[in-house]
Amino acid sequence: MSDEILSFENLTVQFGGVRACDAIDGHVKRGSLFALIGPNGAGKTTLVNAISGVYKPLPGAQVQFHPAGKPTEDLLSYRPFQIARLGVARTFQNLGLFMGENVLTNLLLGRYIHEHTRLIEGGLFTRRAVKRELAARQAIERVVDLLDLGAFKREPVGDLPYGVQKRVEFGRVLAMEPELLMLDEPMAGMSVDEKQDMIRYIYAAQDELDMTVFLIEHDMSVVMSIADHVMVLDFGQKIAEGTPAEMQQDERVIAAYLGTEMAEN
Amino acid sequence: MTAVENPAPQQEDSPTYRPSTIQRLLPFAVAAVVPFILGSTTENVNFWWKALITVVVLAVVARMAWVWTPRGELTHREDMRLWRTPSDRSWAAVTTFGLLVLPFILASDFTPPMDFPWATWFAVVNLVLIFAMGAAAFNLLVGYSGQISLAHVAFLALGSIVGGIVGVQWSGGNMWVALPAAALAGAVVGAISGLPALRLKHLYLLLATFGFHFVMMLVWREYLQEYFGFVGIRFKGENSPRIASWLHWLPGIDPDDNGEFIITGQFRWYWVLMPITVLSILFMVNVVRTREGRAFAAVRDRDVSASLLGINVARSKLLAFALSSAVVSMSGVLASFYIGSRGEDSFNVQTVLNYAIIIVVGGFSSIQGAIFGSAFFWFLPEWFKWAREELWIVRDIDFLSDYPSEIDLAIKGFLVVIILMFKPDGLAGLWKDVKGWIGRSLARRGP
Numbered sequence: 001m002s003d004e005i006l007s008f009e010n011l012t013v014q015f016g017g018v019r020a021c022d023a024i025d026g027h028v029k030r031g032s033l034f035a036l037i038g039p040n041g042a043g044k045t046t047l048v049n050a051i052s053g054v055y056k057p058l059p060g061a062q063v064q065f066h067p068a069g070k071p072t073e074d075l076l077s078y079r080p081f082q083i084a085r086l087g088v089a090r091t092f093q094n095l096g097l098f099m100g101e102n103v104l105t106n107l108l109l110g111r112y113i114h115e116h117t118r119l120i121e122g123g124l125f126t127r128r129a130v131k132r133e134l135a136a137r138q139a140i141e142r143v144v145d146l147l148d149l150g151a152f153k154r155e156p157v158g159d160l161p162y163g164v165q166k167r168v169e170f171g172r173v174l175a176m177e178p179e180l181l182m183l184d185e186p187m188a189g190m191s192v193d194e195k196q197d198m199i200r201y202i203y204a205a206q207d208e209l210d211m212t213v214f215l216i217e218h219d220m221s222v223v224m225s226i227a228d229h230v231m232v233l234d235f236g237q238k239i240a241e242g243t244p245a246e247m248q249q250d251e252r253v254i255a256a257y258l259g260t261e262m263a264e265n
Numbered sequence: 266m267t268a269v270e271n272p273a274p275q276q277e278d279s280p281t282y283r284p285s286t287i288q289r290l291l292p293f294a295v296a297a298v299v300p301f302i303l304g305s306t307t308e309n310v311n312f313w314w315k316a317l318i319t320v321v322v323l324a325v326v327a328r329m330a331w332v333w334t335p336r337g338e339l340t341h342r343e344d345m346r347l348w349r350t351p352s353d354r355s356w357a358a359v360t361t362f363g364l365l366v367l368p369f370i371l372a373s374d375f376t377p378p379m380d381f382p383w384a385t386w387f388a389v390v391n392l393v394l395i396f397a398m399g400a401a402a403f404n405l406l407v408g409y410s411g412q413i414s415l416a417h418v419a420f421l422a423l424g425s426i427v428g429g430i431v432g433v434q435w436s437g438g439n440m441w442v443a444l445p446a447a448a449l450a451g452a453v454v455g456a457i458s459g460l461p462a463l464r465l466k467h468l469y470l471l472l473a474t475f476g477f478h479f480v481m482m483l484v485w486r487e488y489l490q491e492y493f494g495f496v497g498i499r500f501k502g503e504n505s506p507r508i509a510s511w512l513h514w515l516p517g518i519d520p521d522d523n524g525e526f527i528i529t530g531q532f533r534w535y536w537v538l539m540p541i542t543v544l545s546i547l548f549m550v551n552v553v554r555t556r557e558g559r560a561f562a563a564v565r566d567r568d569v570s571a572s573l574l575g576i577n578v579a580r581s582k583l584l585a586f587a588l589s590s591a592v593v594s595m596s597g598v599l600a601s602f603y604i605g606s607r608g609e610d611s612f613n614v615q616t617v618l619n620y621a622i623i624i625v626v627g628g629f630s631s632i633q634g635a636i637f638g639s640a641f642f643w644f645l646p647e648w649f650k651w652a653r654e655e656l657w658i659v660r661d662i663d664f665l666s667d668y669p670s671e672i673d674l675a676i677k678g679f680l681v682v683i684i685l686m687f688k689p690d691g692l693a694g695l696w697k698d699v700k701g702w703i704g705r706s707l708a709r710r711g712p
Binding site: 052054079080081083084085089090092096097098099100101105108109110112113115116117118119121122123124125129130132133134136137138141172176 | 342344548551554556559574576577578584
């Protein structure tokens, strides 16, 4: 289907005897904001790890990525770095930043797949290498402006407050210019103000930069206000899927979040 | 809007200023030319006059570079320059001047008071250059790319083997062919030696690369026995490197009586070693600040995160091994030709540890730190020796002169511990602090 960007079927990830994800199916529409929610330990991050190639799902699974204007790719046949080059980028729940490096370097690493300077060119600092480096910096500049990171450019990431670090990581995936952006709890541990900023940035990525957003979130209220489509996981099982409004009414979802007793009352 | 107040950028309030291209290059041009003018007037000018001129030029050059630096909001191109801030540019100009004037000072017949070990300095400076090049490459691999390797000396040996085959057996003392050949061989063998890094990390990788060290030692011994016997390879005499006759028109090169220009003696070697070391360190610094170098650091910090940025972690690791080994092999060739002979006992495990000390003392995460580290490593024994023989009170303590090498080692070890305890980022970190302090106190004093 042409309006889908990602579809996964029968996705099972097993660690020893534990099925972290059990035969999960899902379809992400192009340009939409797809939210994956669920309580702690539901298997949300595992699912994203399986899609981005970090974990290998059990045989029988299918993960297909449909880049715009290009043939469909079977993501399971690729390694993580190849998946990233196809246009699937992701962030980490507890930050995948390089703490000792400054913000600029971290953001420039997001341009790695778009820059093509070879080692020797870089070492000789040839005219072409300089040109490409400049192009990368100009691309970064847009992200820096969007996320208000200008003041921190030369600061080591490790010295920055948590909210800014989250923003830097978000900026880094934006710099990759992916078609599909997978955000693993981008708002975890943030203040209300910071959350609102982050929601604004996510909207900007979706609308202005034409990215499809696959959002993992813990906080129901945030998801309900921004998502187009919600999938709910609990103990590795998909328990419900639909629009945010439907999910708020769904008994199994309420039970998963509040416990069965509360739901019965 | 954001929860955090922006820290005040340092250059925000300073007015925008752009020097012209001439102003930008002039301090470096002066720093590059004056040493040769001073050096060419050997006889007729008094040493102290020259010393005075040197100091004045040093100050002028530093000041020019300081003043003629872009200020205000920098463009990306200006921001990318290796020497960006006034302080950086000032130190760069001073270093340029220092590196060029140093051999002339050391070659002059000046004798410092109290027999300060002047005569041996030149040899030490040249050794520092060779070791700095090798240690910088070692640090690029171990410190910057995070691939713990003990195969360093193996690549020095590889350099000697390539120097022996290409430089001695094939061409009879052509170091210039041996250098690129060693770089090529080092890159290929280095990538192979890095293969365990794809599976192993930390201590396990250390052991695997240490295994590679012994394999290489075996190859070295076999090679020696096969072609040279136990006397080892002679890189001097008829095998000395020389400047080809078609290059004798170059300034500063006047052939000896037999029509050859042999690279021998500390002064000539300095002019070979210094540019090669400086250029190779610059090369590595450039690598580190462009795409592949950033990937090295990313793989070191978090390889999963790096791979999700589209970095092929395996390729990046092997690339780091190849680059580092190529430069180390080149330094191996230089060391072979400089020292003049290499035998069976030229390479040992102790040397690996020496290099490890150099990069740890110099600063683990800084490539330039290798220069400080190897200076520390080579100058200290010289100064200890001088102190034992000449320094007031110290020279009278018999105990010190009875056990010279043991005490040297003990003090050295003690200093290493002190540096690591109080300055974990090594002498490079210390230097950064000093630089910052000087820069700040200069900035406070005036515009």
